[in-house]
Amino acid sequence: MMKRFFIRTFSSKRAIIIGAGLSGPLSALFLKQANIESIIFEKENFQPDNSGIPLIIPTNGAKILNHIDIYHQIKAFSFPLNKKIYWNYKNKLKIIDESDNEAKYGAESIIIKKSRLHKAILNELNLQGIKIHYEKEISHIENTEKSLKVIFKDNSEVEGDFLIGSDGTFSQVRNIIFPNFPSPVYDKTVRFCGFSTCPTSPNTADYNVLICREGVFSFKNTAKDQVYWTATIHSHISPEKNLNNNYISADEWKHKLIGTFAKDAIFIKDIIFSTVDNIGIYPVYNLSMPEKWYDGRVCLIGDAAHSISPFSLQEASLGFEDAFLLAKCLKMNEISEGFQKFEDMRKLRTKKIITFADLAYASFKSRGLKGFLQREFIFPYYAKRILLENPQIYSYNFDF
Numbered sequence: 205m206m207k208r209f210f211i212r213t214f215s216s217k218r219a220i221i222i223g224a225g226l227s228g229p230l231s232a233l234f235l236k237q238a239n240i241e242s243i244i245f246e247k248e249n250f251q252p253d254n255s256g257i258p259l260i261i262p263t264n265g266a267k268i269l270n271h272i273d274i275y276h277q278i279k280a281f282s283f284p285l286n287k288k289i290y291w292n293y294k295n296k297l298k299i300i301d302e303s304d305n306e307a308k309y310g311a312e313s314i315i316i317k318k319s320r321l322h323k324a325i326l327n328e329l330n331l332q333g334i335k336i337h338y339e340k341e342i343s344h345i346e347n348t349e350k351s352l353k354v355i356f357k358d359n360s361e362v363e364g365d366f367l368i369g370s371d372g373t374f375s376q377v378r379n380i381i382f383p384n385f386p387s388p389v390y391d392k393t394v395r396f397c398g399f400s401t402c403p404t405s406p407n408t409a410d411y412n413v414l415i416c417r418e419g420v421f422s423f424k425n426t427a428k429d430q431v432y433w434t435a436t437i438h439s440h441i442s443p444e445k446n447l448n449n450n451y452i453s454a455d456e457w458k459h460k461l462i463g464t465f466a467k468d469a470i471f472i473k474d475i476i477f478s479t480v481d482n483i484g485i486y487p488v489y490n491l492s493m494p495e496k497w498y499d500g501r502v503c504l505i506g507d508a509a510h511s512i513s514p515f516s517l518q519e520a521s522l523g524f525e526d527a528f529l530l531a532k533c534l535k536m537n538e539i540s541e542g543f544q545k546f547e548d549m550r551k552l553r554t555k556k557i558i559t560f561a562d563l564a565y566a567s568f569k570s571r572g573l574k575g576f577l578q579r580e581f582i583f584p585y586y587a588k589r590i591l592l593e594n595p596q597i598y599s600y601n602f603d604f
């Protein structure tokens with residue numbers, strides 16, 4: 205028998221949210237503040253544990269978490285970023301001091317395990333009585349001028365007034381509303397991350413970014429002898445299993461990683477070797493930003509709407525801003541006006557941040573002499589621009 209989900213209707217609009225990553229559940233919390241009820245559907249069946257990738261949440265993202273009091277809840281599990289120091293081979297390039305961001309902008313930039321943050325957000329959903337239905341994958345969407353219906357692969361269905369697609373880089377919602385939009389493409393770049401206990405690493409509370417000969421390595425001490433690190437390197441082969449079974453094991457990746465940084469600071473190798481749990485290995489995908497972020501009653505947010513190069517450190521935070529702003533726009537407007545206002549406000553800022561991040565990424569992607577010159581000359585320019593633009597990025601206020 206077909207199962208129908210119902211959204212409580214004491215609010216004026218009912219939202220269906222697809223995807224229970226970070227931006228979907230945040231969206232539900234902000235919509236609730238705007239007096240709009242929502243129901244969330246998630247393809248997987250997961251409970252976040254305490255493992256997983258560490259995320260940097262810069263001040264603008266942390267400020268958003270402040271609006272639902274998550275910022276204070278996660279403080280005990282997060283580490284302040286303090287200063288960002290960019291190293292060019294052996295010389296310091298630029299220092300970006302973020303240690304007084306809390307006083308200046310209302311929240312500091314932090315590092316936190318993604319699963320910890322996810323857990324805090326899901327707890328808040330639970331407290332506020334917002335439901336997530338797991339193992340629900342969309343089959344199709346009936347998106348008309350007057351109504352919206354989602355039919356899932358198990359034949360269950362739900363009706364609402366609008367839908368938010370927060371289903372990540374490979375968004376199925378995006379594929380349905382914009383069927384001609386190109387799919388994400390593996391960008392010949394792999395990101396790694398981990399927590400390590402390494403007595404030989406420089407003991408520093410600052411976040412250090414080392415522009416190395418063949419890759420970028422960053423690290424920060426999060427406790428005595430505990431180091432959080434990330435690395436970004438080139439690789440023609442994606443870490444994901446492909447049709448030709450060109451699959452590289454975790455041990456082979458570790459060796460490839462150590463080989464890549466062999467001619468750089470010796471402690472990099474030590475940090476990678478002393479990684480406590482599994483190393484996180486993630487391919488980077490290239491995805492252009494859609495011209496439109498919505499169609500009829502369906503709107504995209506988070507990674508479904510924009511993919512940004514790994515050097516921006518803004519990917520998740522832009523999704524937080526989307527969730528917050530979309531709720532504000534829908535509180536004060538009818539659905540189509542609200543979506544249009546949201547798109548107008550978000551596209552400009554997102555494009556600007558993507559442009560900065562792409563400059564740094566381009567200098568990383570080039571190889572040989574060209575790459576060397578770009579990293580020597582373009583990267584410092586980028587770092588300087590970040591310094592100049594930081595106040596705008598971090599102090600982002602919503603103009604209503």
Ligand SMILES: Cc1cc2nc3c(=O)[nH]c(=O)nc-3n(C[C@H](O)[C@H](O)[C@H](O)COP(=O)(O)OP(=O)(O)OC[C@H]3O[C@@H](n4cnc5c(N)ncnc54)[C@H](O)[C@@H]3O)c2cc1C
Pocket residue numbers: 222223224225226227228245246247248257258259260261318340341342370371372373374375376377395396397484486505506507508517518519520521523
């Ligand atoms: C190694 C690594 C390091 C990173 N570091 C940083 C960092 O330091 N700072 C930063 O800001 N960002 C970082 N990011 C990026 C950040 O994790 C993402 O930008 C963020 O998680 C995106 O959130 P989202 O909710 O938009 O999408 P996601 O987190 O991808 O969530 C999408 C959800 O939708 C679900 N879903 C997918 N398809 C469907 C469907 N058809 N139906 C229902 N549900 C579906 C998925 O299962 C998932 O739960 C990093 C990413 C990686 C891989």
